[in-house]
Amino acid sequence: MMKTVSADMIPDHFWRIRYDQKHDRDSPTLPSLSESPNCQNFAYALLKHFGFEVYPFRSSNLWEDTTETCLVSDELRPLDLLLFNRTENAWGAHVALYLGDDQAIHLSKKQSAPVIWSFAQFLELPEYRTFVGAKRLRHLGVGL
DSSP, rough: OOOOOOGGSHHHHTOOOOOOOEEEEEEESSTTTTTOOHHHHHHHHHHHHHTTOOOOOHHHHHHHHHEEEEEEEEEEEOEEEEESSSSOOTTTTEEEEEEEEEEEOOOOOOSSOEEEEHHHHHHTSSGOOEEEEEEGGGGGTTTO
C-alpha cells in the first residue's frame, strides 16, 4: 500500500486550477471540474488521475453513500476523502483528499488555488473546525 502521495506526484495542471468564485453550493448537481472548479470535483479529478473513479457526489450525498464509498473507521490512508464543516452536518461540507503523513490537498474559495495543509490547519479555521469524517473508495479498501 502507498504510504503517501507527494506533491510532485500531482501533475502541474492541477496546481493551475482556480476555485470558481461563482460556484453555487446549493446546486443539486455538481458541475465538472472544467465548468466550475470546487473542492469536490477537484478531489474527484485527483482520484481519477490516480486511476479511481467516483460518482460526482455533493458532500452530503458522499457522506450518505454506501455503494461506492465506505466510512473510514480506522487509520486514514492516502486518497481518503476528508469532510470538514462548521458543524457535524455533511451538507455543504468541504472535501479534501488525504495524501498521507498528516497532509491533505484541497481547493477552497478562500485560498483560490490548491494547497496542501496539515490536518491541524483545517481545524484552525471556523469553516473547517469540525472534522465530519472520512470516506474511502471501496476500490481502495484493500490498499493501492
